[in-house]
Amino acid sequence: MRHNIKQLHDDIKTGSFLALARGITIVENGLEGYEWLMTHLRENHRPRVIGITGPPGAGKSTMVNALLQHWLKENKKIAVIAVDPSSPFNYGALLGDRIRMSEFYSNPNIFIRSLASRGALGGLSAKIIEVTEVVKEAPFDLIVIETVGVGQSEVEIAGLADCTIVALVPEAGDEVQTLKAGIMEIANIFVVNKADRENAETLYRNLRMLAHEKAIDGKEIPVIKTVATDGSGIKELADAVACYLTENKELPEKHLQLLTEKCWQLMQVQQMKSISFEKLKNELAAALKSTDFNLYAFTKDFLGRALVQVAE
Ligand SMILES: Nc1nc2c(ncn2[C@@H]2O[C@H](COP(=O)(O)OP(=O)(O)OP(=O)(O)O)[C@@H](O)[C@H]2O)c(=O)[nH]1
Numbered sequence: 302m303r304h305n306i307k308q309l310h311d312d313i314k315t316g317s318f319l320a321l322a323r324g325i326t327i328v329e330n331g332l333e334g335y336e337w338l339m340t341h342l343r344e345n346h347r348p349r350v351i352g353i354t355g356p357p358g359a360g361k362s363t364m365v366n367a368l369l370q371h372w373l374k375e376n377k378k379i380a381v382i383a384v385d386p387s388s389p390f391n392y393g394a395l396l397g398d399r400i401r402m403s404e405f406y407s408n409p410n411i412f413i414r415s416l417a418s419r420g421a422l423g424g425l426s427a428k429i430i431e432v433t434e435v436v437k438e439a440p441f442d443l444i445v446i447e448t449v450g451v452g453q454s455e456v457e458i459a460g461l462a463d464c465t466i467v468a469l470v471p472e473a474g475d476e477v478q479t480l481k482a483g484i485m486e487i488a489n490i491f492v493v494n495k496a497d498r499e500n501a502e503t504l505y506r507n508l509r510m511l512a513h514e515k516a517i518d519g520k521e522i523p524v525i526k527t528v529a530t531d532g533s534g535i536k537e538l539a540d541a542v543a544c545y546l547t548e549n550k551e552l553p554e555k556h557l558q559l560l561t562e563k564c565w566q567l568m569q570v571q572q573m574k575s576i577s578f579e580k581l582k583n584e585l586a587a588a589l590k591s592t593d594f595n596l597y598a599f600t601k602d603f604l605g606r607a608l609v610q611v612a613e
């Protein structure tokens with residue numbers, strides 16, 4: 302088994318899409334080889350990650366589609382991870398995604414994978430960090446992650462991405478003033494998509510004003526108008542992304558936050574492995590017989606002994 306997973310890892314590194322797809326499945330489902338793979342990833346191999354988030358139906362997939370066409374002309378090799386919205390209302394759009402992106406399925410420079418956002422209530426798929434780490438092993442120039450901007454996911458994607466694009470549509474024009482502070486914080490580039498619609502100009506102006514107010518050291522977040530369906534503004538968007546990535550080579554502070562949280566979770570999982578439910582139950586049953594039983598003192602004592610075992 303160890304040999305097989307090592308071979309799979311080597312094949313991922315040399316660019317086999319088949320191996321990558323298999324690797325993702327292993328990681329997503331915690332199959333045999335999962336731990337070996339996760340502990341053998343190269344930390345410093347980092348294709349840049351671009352996050353695209355925004356409300357349902359803002360045109361994110363259409364935009365990714367248009368960006369792919371642009372990047373393909375530059376001979377780039379790209380992976381797209383689409384995190385499926387779990388809401389049944391998005392099911393139709395989901396099928397739409399498949400159809401729109403299907404023209405790329407046979408392209409040797411484009412790898413597309415959908416992930417279910419199961420489990421993580423309103424947030425990104427619990428496995429998205431691991432899956433991204435595996436995709437980073439493959440020789441891509443860029444990795445694009447599309448998520449629906451609801452709840453926690455926008456914040457998480459900012460931790461995962463080197464550059465976060467927040468896509469908004471004219472329908473949101475009047476709401477910009479009330480936009481959640483969170484979305485302002487995570488956007489590295491704003492896109493006003495569906496610029497062919499009425500009120501696009503209002504949203505654009507409002508965002509520019511907001512970007513001006515929130516400028517850091519005189520640097521404003523770029524706001525770009527696009528019509529993803531006909532490709533207008535896509536070149537400008539791709540240029541803005543390239544420019545941002547060139548100017549920001551360091552890991553974003555939010556990435557450290559995300560990794561710390563992840564590390565914390567991994568430690569919890571690791572720690573809990575040393576705790577047998579049966580043993581806990583038996584010891585608890587015995588301790589309960591004592592007249593001075595105290596659950597909190599018992600827990601502290603039990604955990605202390607379990608941790609000593611982990612350390613050993
Ligand atoms: N008029 C117009 N329609 C657009 C534009 N971009 C996308 N659309 C349409 O908007 C609809 C939703 O587009 P998607 O790309 O599926 O949007 P999405 O943000 O990926 O949607 P979810 O993934 O479900 O959140 C589709 O019918 C698109 O054809 C645009 O610039 N102008």
Ligand SMILES: [Mg+2]
Binds near residue numbers: 361362363394398447
């Ligand atoms: Mg989509």
